[in-house]
Amino acid sequence: MREHNYAVTINWIGNTGEGTASYTAYQRDFTVESPGKAPIPGSADPAFRGNPECWNPEDMLLASISACHKLWYLHLCAVNNVCVLEYVDHPVGRMIEGDGQRKGHFKEAELRPQVVISSQSDRDLAMRLHDDAHHECFIANSVNFPIKCRAVINYRN
Incomplete structure (x- = not known):
């Protein structure tokens, strides 16, 4: 049996200054990162207050x-x-x-x-x-x- 391991970094970039003080106080934006690869801009689905320009x-x-x-x-x-x-x-x-x-x-x-x-x-x-x-x-x-x-x-x- 062969095994393969994967690791990425999910970096939340949606703190607007208040953190998660309330449900509407923060953005859902994040980046998916891995060394040597272009970051992927991510967010929640727009139905859940996400950025429609990003991958969810x-x-x-x-x-x-x-x-x-x-x-x-x-x-x-x-x-x-x-x-x-x-x-x-x-x-x-x-x-x-x-x-x-x-x-x-x-x-x-x-x-x-x-x-x-x-x-x-x-x-x-x-x-x-x-x-x-x-x-x-x-x-x-x-x-x-x-x-x-x-x-x-x-x-x-």
Whole structure:
């Protein structure tokens, strides 16, 4: 068994001078930092008094799911002789703030990758590899809600 460790710094930058003296006294802004990488500006979702110009944790979770799936998919295509020429995803997620049994949580996510493959590639195999990528994805294997994949695959002529 191999183990990988990760560490980041979440630096709250929303103290407006009063700290958390009240719910409205502070901003939700923060940065995600790691040595040698560009900082990511973060905040809460605007529904929770966050800055709409920044990434919120829910955005980052959805982006992580999509990026992990894409990376596995590209790997599987490469080792199975499917030549991907373009890949763009427009994932969506649904979070609810409580259903009587649980606090706020993601209910589901859906990946919507649009993939262009070479005309020599096997389109059916390219579609099946999305299922394999889902089962390999570290992030998908770590969450407790369903992730669907509604892929569209086209050939480049």
